[in-house]
Amino acid sequence: MAVVAVHGRHLPERYQQLLLIALGETVVSIGLTYTHHHSSPAETTALVITFLSSVLLCRIYFYRTGQILAEAVEVSSNPALLGQRIGAAHVFMVIGIVFIAVGSEDVLARPGGRVQAAWLVVILGGPAVFLFGRIRLERCVFDRLAVRRFVGIAALVLLAPPLYFGPPLLAAVAAAVVLLGIALADAWKAAGRPPEAPSPAA
Template identity: 60%
Template sequence: MGLRAGGGQDLLQRREDVRQANFLELFVDLVLVFALSGVVSRVVRDITADDPVVRWRSLTYLLVLAMPLIWLWITTAHITSWFDPRRRKIQWLVLASAFGLLLMAASLPAAFVGRGLAFVLPYVILQCGRPLVLLPGLRGHPLGRLYVRSMLWCGGTAVLWFGGAAVSGGARAALWGIAVTVDIVTAQLRWPVPGMDRPPISAWAMDSGHHLPERYQQLLLIALGESVLAVGVTFSDQRIGLETGATLVIAYLSTVLMWRIYFYRSGQVLAEAVAAAGDRLAAGRATGVAHIVMVIGIVATAVGFEVVMTHPAGRNEPAWLAAILGGPAIFLYGRIRLERVVFDRLSIRRVVAIAGLVVAAAPLSFAAPLVAAVVALLVLLGVAVADARHAAGRPLERPSPAH
């Protein structure tokens, strides 16, 4: 979908000659790695507590803290996809977004007890303020109408965000969870406002270029890189032994396998699938949701790695199993959704793998966390091997998008 119509040509220049992420976007990526690492550290602190309620609550905190960070990154990626990132105004917006992510990440250790406002304020200012900065250059353009609607909804959810910051603990998590859910769901619906026509463009819109699909690929690499970073930092603080060494190897191999499962082959040809899609609004929406799900799964898997690193022996706690086995299962579910976008089919191999992880949960509750990590690794290995066998001797498959 082109963006040449209407005013604001100084910003809305298409960027066929700027297909890759620029250095400022990569800077935002580095901040997101730090932010997701902070989420993992915050969740691990509670999931290893003695109180079972605190352990289960930590998994809720994972969603409530990670989703705003991921959504802020995605909306930044869409701005640099729609607008020319070589323009100074866009560069300042990208830098402000990176600083906002940094402030949110720095508040994570006390996000539910004392620094709620420090987590909320950058998010709300950026989500409401960036459209306001861009609107003067969008007169007569459908994107301007979309931004007006987004600001109206942002003002509404800001009440939930600030209301959560005014309370603490579970009440704060509940209000923030509702707020970020509303933010993402209404974006899927193009921020509906009674009495205002729905613009012919979406917050998830993709054009025929490669920039946005490549940014989604980089989002997966960010999450995988955070997983390696988290387990590496924890390993450096542990006494080196057979169990910790085994956990490091398992974590690394599991991360490599998730990379392999993602990129073969849907992740690899994502840009081609988007270019071939008949409905790029629907394709963009489905692609974005699939990547959000996969990133949440990878972050949960990183939490599981940390649990195994610090508690390799003994009996599994149910919340620990939810991270060790549930993280890979969520990742595979997101990968199933991506397979549907790119090839318009259900990936039976991944469905079987998820079922295997679910079935294994009951017996593994009597085993050590390290054993559960080995089982999750074997399941991921099975999917990767099945993919390789399916592709052996066949020409590379071309995308056949569902939308």
């Protein structure tokens, strides 16, 4: 029973705190980078896009699944195993956030001009890795695959070739639009429906 209590309440809360710290560090990092530049309209736009992307990531994370992690572990037939799987999902999401932070700094440093391949990897790859982790998290809590997140990853991949010929800021805007689309789809699905109870497989 003690093991269930530790995994059911404390561990999911620690995972959530870790993810929120990573998102907060992203905003702080890009803010500090912004203060060391001349603050052109393009750089200001990059700052706003980074902040909005962080808000969207938070919204996508907490959309029902992130809210009931503790409850999912408590009703699980194998709390320890489910706790480990939830932890692995959070690792992917935090890695994605780190990529996003690196990409945001690149965008802020040079919002115009042609994007470099490595920059495009982190600008679009960061949200994709985050969504992959979020897919794993939803599989843990509801034992299903989140189709909307797969669509988001596919959109990011398909956008990469044309965005390679544009400026870094355009790639950041495109990534934010994909995240916005997922957040809006989540809100549309949740509208007028009762909160869903967890149904973990483990």
